[in-house]
Amino acid sequence: MITIESYKSENLASNGMSSQSCQARLAQIDPTIGPLLLYLCRIFEVNLRYAIPLST
């Protein structure tokens, strides 16, 4: 079970990530839509770190 603490620490960790790490992570979130997420983040200049949910 994911806890709120683990979520927050995960979020903190992603805040310190490089853009490249974020991209790699985002692409792995879901194999089907990973590339789409990257695309949307790129065209809208959405902060990739924000889009990363915690890993399960």
Add this chain to the structure above:
Amino acid sequence: MVVSDNRLTNHTDQALVTLHNQAGFYNAQQYGLLVVTGKDAAGFLQSQLTNDINELKPGTSQFSCLLDRKAHVQAYFHLYKDAHPDNQSFYILTESHQIPSLVQNLEQYRFAAQVQFTDYSADGHFIAIQGPRANSIFALLAPEVYLNEMGHHDISDTIYSDYGIKIFRHSITGENGYFFWISKKNYAGFSKAFKSLCADLGFIELEDETVKKARIEAGLVQFGIDFNKDNLLPETGLIDKTVNYKKGCFVGQEILARVRSHGVPARAIIGVTLEGKNSEIIELPINSPILVAGEEIGHIKSNTFSPTVDKFIALTILKRDYRVPEKTFSAQIAGHEVQGTVTLPPFVKLQSNKDLAHKLYEQAVQKFVQGSEGILPTGAINLLQEVLILDPQLEDAYEALAVILSKHGRLDGAIAIMKVLAELNTDSVMAHSNLSQFYVQQGLKELAEEEKAIALGIRMRLAAAQMTDKLAEETEKKNAERLKRKEMFEQVLAIDKEDFFANAGFGECLVAEKDFAKAIPYLEKAIELKPIHLASYLDLAKAYKETKHKDQAKEILSAGITVATKRGEMPMLQKLQDEAKNIAL
């Protein structure tokens, strides 16, 4: 534009419908590729071509022309800058027959500049895909290439089944389009695999005739057919697409500027729809003169019957006086007596990506609903991805995608999609509500509550804003109505100063407008004419109070209370008493 198939006559027409509604692939073997390299490539091309090379960012493209000194078009092409920032190469995609003379013309002006021109036309082939749904080929061919590169670039490289390919965004039909460049040795293998992918998507093979019809419908001119080296660039209709007047010197620039300052060229390309008077027009020879009462007013260029608009359409080069949209003329062309109507191309309004996205969204939802329980609906997911590429602002598609993923336990993907949406639209209640639900499913109650609160906050803020707008709207409506009534009362009073309704109504309007002093005589008159009219007592008391006549206000309220008591009008009595209390304070 969605094309119905009720007036199709042959295979080409059917293919055209598929092209306009889906996509098709095309062996674009008459197109070639010229690569311009060298450290001086950008500077050299900038000094020769009509468009501004300096505006090209890596991976982007522009249409451009090479002119002679007198501004005649020597070549017309699509120019791409390599996607890699460190690579100064440029790619020219155009009909192969233009390349040798283009190189010859460019070489003529190259002295010390370090530039190399390499014609790759003999080393490979182009295979093209054209149509509103052309993008969907990438889902099968190379999803990451489209999403990482072609989504925002016009040129990219990829490898598919060990075949190295170069992709160019290029339309020859007015629809979405891509050209895939493949070396000769790999062409047969790739072409077979590519056609198989197209078949999976329901894309058909396009013949030359179909592509030609689509090109003319879109009003796209072609070098060597609609214009040639004898035409000045302003005659081609390509100025907006190919010229940057601010870029500085290039070959032919002075003449071009002179023609521009003289206004419109004496002859130029424009569309014409034609109707045969005595016989059906099949196809007119290119360059046939158009004769009106014996006078040559222009020449026929690309022409065809368009099943889409059910008309015979032609690109023509016409004299200035005839280039007036909707102008009609009777003419003789290649032995046909015809009625012509001047039309600004394109002849066919094509379906926008936004419209297509909506249509595909509906299809995706349908697919999802019809899918089997427990099986991930990849068809619906792929469609929704296509929708978001076509229209990344379509919020319903984000939600549909997230809901589908969440229903199949892929909550991280669903959350990520909703987070992107929440970033794009900070007022999206839908994004935060869904996030809240997804967090609940992940057991993250605290986060779920947080998102729920955000959604509620947005909802309340939007409701408050809506209410303010509604109130403002109502006030405006009331003011307009009052103004109308006031004008009416004023007109009655001009005829009859003793009219009760007019006095009471006019006085009431003035009080509402806070013109208290002016209201007093009208309200006094109203009470004089009808002493039982309690609303006038109340309005008059307000008018006295606001004009600092407190005693008179008390007096009139007292009189009103007496009348209301006698008549048993309790609601009005209450109002008069409340007002009396206010004044006493």
